[in-house]
Amino acid sequence: MKFVDEYRDPAAARRAVEEITAISAGEHRKFMEVCGGHTHTIYKHGIENVLPANIELVHGPGCPVCVIPMGRVDDAIALAEEPGVIFTSFGDMMRVPGSNGNLLEAKSRGADVRMVYSPLDALRIAMANPERQVVFFAIGFETTAPSTAVTLIKARAAGVTNFSVFSNHVTIVPPLKAILESPDLRLDGFIGPGHVSTVIGNRPYRFVPAQYGKPLVTSGFEPLDILQGIVMLLRQLRDGRCEVENQYTRAVRDEGNVRALEVLAEVFELRPHFEWRGLGFISHSGLKLSPAFADWDAELRYSVPGIRVADPKACQCGEVLKGVIKPWECKVFGTACTPETPIGTCMVSSEGACAAYYNYGRFTREAAAQARIPVRSA
Amino acid sequence: MCLGIPGQVVEILDLAEHRAVAEVDGVRREINIGLVMSEAEGGISVGEWVLIHVGFAMAKIDEEEAASTLSFIKDLGSIYDEEIDQFRESTPL
Numbered sequence: 387m388k389f390v391d392e393y394r395d396p397a398a399a400r401r402a403v404e405e406i407t408a409i410s411a412g413e414h415r416k417f418m419e420v421c422g423g424h425t426h427t428i429y430k431h432g433i434e435n436v437l438p439a440n441i442e443l444v445h446g447p448g449c450p451v452c453v454i455p456m457g458r459v460d461d462a463i464a465l466a467e468e469p470g471v472i473f474t475s476f477g478d479m480m481r482v483p484g485s486n487g488n489l490l491e492a493k494s495r496g497a498d499v500r501m502v503y504s505p506l507d508a509l510r511i512a513m514a515n516p517e518r519q520v521v522f523f524a525i526g527f528e529t530t531a532p533s534t535a536v537t538l539i540k541a542r543a544a545g546v547t548n549f550s551v552f553s554n555h556v557t558i559v560p561p562l563k564a565i566l567e568s569p570d571l572r573l574d575g576f577i578g579p580g581h582v583s584t585v586i587g588n589r590p591y592r593f594v595p596a597q598y599g600k601p602l603v604t605s606g607f608e609p610l611d612i613l614q615g616i617v618m619l620l621r622q623l624r625d626g627r628c629e630v631e632n633q634y635t636r637a638v639r640d641e642g643n644v645r646a647l648e649v650l651a652e653v654f655e656l657r658p659h660f661e662w663r664g665l666g667f668i669s670h671s672g673l674k675l676s677p678a679f680a681d682w683d684a685e686l687r688y689s690v691p692g693i694r695v696a697d698p699k700a701c702q703c704g705e706v707l708k709g710v711i712k713p714w715e716c717k718v719f720g721t722a723c724t725p726e727t728p729i730g731t732c733m734v735s736s737e738g739a740c741a742a743y744y745n746y747g748r749f750t751r752e753a754a755a756q757a758r759i760p761v762r763s764a
Numbered sequence: 765m766c767l768g769i770p771g772q773v774v775e776i777l778d779l780a781e782h783r784a785v786a787e788v789d790g791v792r793r794e795i796n797i798g799l800v801m802s803e804a805e806g807g808i809s810v811g812e813w814v815l816i817h818v819g820f821a822m823a824k825i826d827e828e829e830a831a832s833t834l835s836f837i838k839d840l841g842s843i844y845d846e847e848i849d850q851f852r853e854s855t856p857l
Contacts, residue, residue: 421766422766422767423766423767423836423840426839426840427836427839430839430840448766449766450765450766451765476765476818477846477850478765478846501850503818503819503850503851503853504818504819504820505818505819506796506819507819526765526766526818527766529765529766529767529768529817529822530765530766530817530818532799532820532822533796533817533818533819533820533822536796536798536799536820581766581767581768581815581817581822581823582766584768584815584822584823585822585823606832607767607832607833607836608832608836636825636826636828636829636832637815637823637825637829637833643799643800643822643823644802645798645799645800645801645802646799646822649799736840736842736846737765737766737767745841745842
């Protein structure tokens with residue numbers, strides 16, 4: 387465990403908090419961590435409780451399950467209920483409620499819904515069942531979209547015609563733009579996502595400083611990574627700089643994964659617009675199959691309802707995803723909406739902010755409040 | 765899914781088909797290595813560490829980063845349990 391200790395060294399964390407306190411000099415700064423993984427680290431390690439009160443962290447839209455709107459879940463269920471279809475999905479998506487239940491309930495009504503770990507597993511099911519149609523429910527940011535792309539290239543090469551993809555892939559940059567345009571939220575900078583940046587690199591974020599004058603620091607997932615990311619953001623603000631910086635050089639390179647970006651460009655094209663839960667329709671934010679792969683596009687092979695469905699009234703996932711409210715500020719958090727009986731996506735997905743706060747954050751927050759720990763630098 | 769899990773490439777099954785076996789915390793599964801084989805970046809060989817998303821190696825990392833990421837993922841409890849269960853059960857070798 388020698389490797390890990392250096393990222394969790396309490397003395398180093400204390401020094402980082404001291405630097406944050408000194409540089410920010412009491413000025414209120416609001417930073418968004420885009421990625422759900424960062425949200426988990428923040429709650430799990432009680433980072434909010436050790437930061438000075440003038441540093442506020444808000445959670446962003448970087449949870450791929452959370453941003454799928456209800457209408458697309460309804461479309462998925464309609465595809466699953468097509469006669470003869472084997473519908474394949476990642477486990478997380480099977481518990482996301484549509485307007486008439488979730489995929490697990492569709493399965494219990496008789497639909498052939500199967501959980502897969504990888505899109506390649508869905509392709510294997512298609513090859514093993516040539517008399518059946520197999521549809522793969524593709525979701526995710528650029529971390530998973532290249533895998534769907536490679537799977538489609540393989541399906542075409544092998545001439546597998548009983549396989550199709552219901553694409554709900556999205557890209558991370560447009561929602562950042564939408565959040566920056568939103569009047570609801572004034573941010574001072576971003577902690578850039580970790581693993582998605584291993585694929586897209588740091589260059590796509592350059593518009594954040596260039597067009598919106600906000601710094602962005604791509605950070606790793608250890609508590610010290612996040613504290614160092616905050617230090618780097620604050621140093622930029624103090625020095626009057628505004629740029630994309632990389633704290634997570636251990637995994638992220640500026641150019642990203644060039645091969646993964648090539649297969650994305652080959653297989654997908656941008657939709658004119660795509661609906662995000664809570665964020666509404668965002669231009670050029672969703673990926674559909676390019677004309678060369680039209681034969682494998684489930685939306686062309688079947689007619690999906692494609693009806694926009696409003697979120698349940700009580701659910702405030704939209705505000706959580708935009709960083710406008712914290713999970714515990716939602717009216718149904720922890721009462722009507724729990725990981726066992728989720729109403730909203732942020733509680734369904736283990737990568738969601740509400741699940742993170744339900745599982746970890748509330749304990750560290752409550753403990754800090756009870757003990758009134760003077761956790762700030764001594 | 766969106767968070768990669770770190771694994772070590774322990775066997776190349778078929779380089780032309782991009783098939784390899786990775787070991788994640790003692791559990792082995794076939795993965796696709798087609799996106800981390802770039803010659804410019806030194807290709808991929810047995811013993812190297814990768815971040816795995818939905819059965820595909822998506823980034824090469826070093827052993828130190830693998831240990832740190834595994835510890836982070838394990839810390840997340842249910843995320844890790846679900847991920848490793850799916851990794852284990854999806855395609856028995």
